[in-house]
Amino acid sequence: MTTTIPFLDIAAAHEELRGELDTAYARVMQSSWFILGNEVTSFEAEFAAYCGADYCVGVGNGLDALHLILRGMDIGPGDEVLVPSNTFIATWLAVTQAGATPVPVEPVTSTYNMDPAQIEAAITPRTRAIIPVHLYGQPADMSPITAIAQQYGLKVIEDAAQAHGGTYRGKRTGILGDAAAFSFYPGKNLGALGDGGGVVTNDPVLGQRVRELSNYGSKQKYVHDLAGYNTRLDELQAAFLRAKLPVLDEWNKRRAALANRYMTQLSGTDVVLPVVIDSAESVWHLFVVRVKDRERVMRTLANAGVGIQIHYPIPPGRNGAYAGTPAAAIRCPIADTLSDEVLSLPIGPHMSSDQLDRVCEVLLVALKN
Numbered sequence: 001m002t003t004t005i006p007f008l009d010i011a012a013a014h015e016e017l018r019g020e021l022d023t024a025y026a027r028v029m030q031s032s033w034f035i036l037g038n039e040v041t042s043f044e045a046e047f048a049a050y051c052g053a054d055y056c057v058g059v060g061n062g063l064d065a066l067h068l069i070l071r072g073m074d075i076g077p078g079d080e081v082l083v084p085s086n087t088f089i090a091t092w093l094a095v096t097q098a099g100a101t102p103v104p105v106e107p108v109t110s111t112y113n114m115d116p117a118q119i120e121a122a123i124t125p126r127t128r129a130i131i132p133v134h135l136y137g138q139p140a141d142m143s144p145i146t147a148i149a150q151q152y153g154l155k156v157i158e159d160a161a162q163a164h165g166g167t168y169r170g171k172r173t174g175i176l177g178d179a180a181a182f183s184f185y186p187g188k189n190l191g192a193l194g195d196g197g198g199v200v201t202n203d204p205v206l207g208q209r210v211r212e213l214s215n216y217g218s219k220q221k222y223v224h225d226l227a228g229y230n231t232r233l234d235e236l237q238a239a240f241l242r243a244k245l246p247v248l249d250e251w252n253k254r255r256a257a258l259a260n261r262y263m264t265q266l267s268g269t270d271v272v273l274p275v276v277i278d279s280a281e282s283v284w285h286l287f288v289v290r291v292k293d294r295e296r297v298m299r300t301l302a303n304a305g306v307g308i309q310i311h312y313p314i315p316p317g318r319n320g321a322y323a324g325t326p327a328a329a330i331r332c333p334i335a336d337t338l339s340d341e342v343l344s345l346p347i348g349p350h351m352s353s354d355q356l357d358r359v360c361e362v363l364l365v366a367l368k369n
């Protein structure tokens with residue numbers, strides 16, 4: 001008998017909120033207003049309030065959120081931006097799209113987040129900003145990062161695509177730097193039913209610039225002050241996100257309970273568990289462990305019907321997209337090792353503790369063989 005344990009059960013999430021999502025859809029259909037209307041304006045206000053920020057600007061996706069922040073800060077050709085050596089490639093691509101150069105900084109091996117102690121060595125006279133990523137849901141160690149940024153006059157841009165609701169020293173992600181980029185890709189902790197993204201900031205000038213850039217560089221219809229883009233959150237997705245935002249904290253709590261259970265069940269084994277620093281609370285977007293002989297362990301889990309993934313099998317700088325660029329020439333041994341060892345186990349607000357126990361059982365058997 002094989003029971004399948006999905007990596008993330010999005011269908012169950014939507015089943016729980018079917019009534020709210022149906023109402024959201026009906027509201028937008030009824031209004032028949034699809035771009036830049038009340039749903040987006042309301043979601044922006046609600047999500048900004050959730051983060052404790054002054055402004056949120058809905059955009060098309062998380063990559064564009066990062067890109068527009070960089071553009072809004074006038075970061076471009078000739079500039080360097082510090083990025084984690086181990087992140088989803090979008091963090092790097094945003095810098096590249098802005099015309100600037102991504103410069104990798106290695107993580108702390110135990111937390112997977114950017115190592116503040118490695119930052120200064122990467123700073124040059126061309127450095128303009130640091131993009132810490134709250135990887136797998138855990139806020140990066142922001143205090144030392146912002147202290148270095150202040151000392152060198154750099155901007156701090158949070159890549160919060162995996163950490164909606166995460167906190168650092170009691171403050172939510174979104175207000176831990178100069179601006180933050182969120183993704184509402186369906187699989188994220190707060191996910192739409194399609195693509196979506198948001199820029200969160202307390203800086204009114206930057207917020208306004210991002211808003212203009214996202215909408216053809218226009219403040220007033222058919223008047224274009226900037227050579228902008230078309231990357232907006234649409235009404236339907238905003239309505240769905242408004243239906244899902246009220247349960248975000250509850251769903252993050254369910255993830256945390258599962259993470260604790262994994263920690264208990266897998267402690268004292270050969271599985272290397274994730275470490276959360278004292279000042280941070282993770283929202284457990286992913287539960288990432290490290291194992292030796294990963295290929296074999298993965299096969300066993302897959303054969304037992306356990307959905308597993310790798311985040312990420314190739315560090316951004318080792319991808320073909322960066323072949324021959326200066327970033328690819330920088331040695332990143334920690335990112336290389338992590339990409340060989342990390343393994344993401346199933347986690348999500350609709351996973352049961354029985355399912356989790358089964359994953360642990362299969363994993364521990366696989367390790368013994």
Ligand SMILES: *Cc1c(COP(=O)(O)O)cnc(C)c1O
Nearest residue numbers: 061062063088090091161183185
């Ligand atoms: C998902 C993600 C992004 C990009 O978000 P999209 O909405 O898919 O464009 C950026 N950075 C990180 C760390 C992500 O996980």
